[in-house]
Amino acid sequence: MKGANTLWVPGTDHAGIATQIVVERQLEQQKISRHDLGRKNFVARVWEWKEQSGSTITQQMRRLGASVDWGHEYFTMDDKLSGVVTDTFVQLYEQGLIYRGKRLVSWDPVLKSAVSDLEVESEEEDGFLWHIRYPLSDGSGSLVVATTRPRSRPRMTPTTTQWVCATACR
Numbered sequence: 001m002k003g004a005n006t007l008w009v010p011g012t013d014h015a016g017i018a019t020q021i022v023v024e025r026q027l028e029q030q031k032i033s034r035h036d037l038g039r040k041n042f043v044a045r046v047w048e049w050k051e052q053s054g055s056t057i058t059q060q061m062r063r064l065g066a067s068v069d070w071g072h073e074y075f076t077m078d079d080k081l082s083g084v085v086t087d088t089f090v091q092l093y094e095q096g097l098i099y100r101g102k103r104l105v106s107w108d109p110v111l112k113s114a115v116s117d118l119e120v121e122s123e124e125e126d127g128f129l130w131h132i133r134y135p136l137s138d139g140s141g142s143l144v145v146a147t148t149r150p151r152s153r154p155r156m157t158p159t160t161t162q163w164v165c166a167t168a169c170r
Helices: 016-029 039-064 079-094 158-168
Strands: 106-108 113-115 130-135 142-147
Touching: 016 039, 016 113
Parallel strands: none
Antiparallel strands: 106 113, 130 142
């Protein structure tokens, strides 16, 4: 560090979704679900796992001789740090430096949670794009809706057709 006084603050990330998957697999072996435990007890299990797994990372750092101040060690789920992270994201949003956008989210129906793109195994497959023509209720034309899942197409009535056209045709 070129002789400058520095402070290396050690810390570990909770890796939320990955951690949840690991803990749920452990529970699955015991024929228990996180829902059986309830939120409070499930979070306690996550903390137990963190103590076992998280210490592996810091033990490796110690064996490598990392010159850190262990008295300042943090974990992302610590109350103090979690609040700072939330405050920082709010501040960045208010300053226009980050934004919330509408985008595709991968949903895991088993976890009942969004999952990271890194945890999704994508698979390309040939498909077909169906174009379904719905007549407008006033008889003035039609609205064409394209879908790859015609079985989930909405049942149209004059009222819903007007609403779809009013929102889709803007």
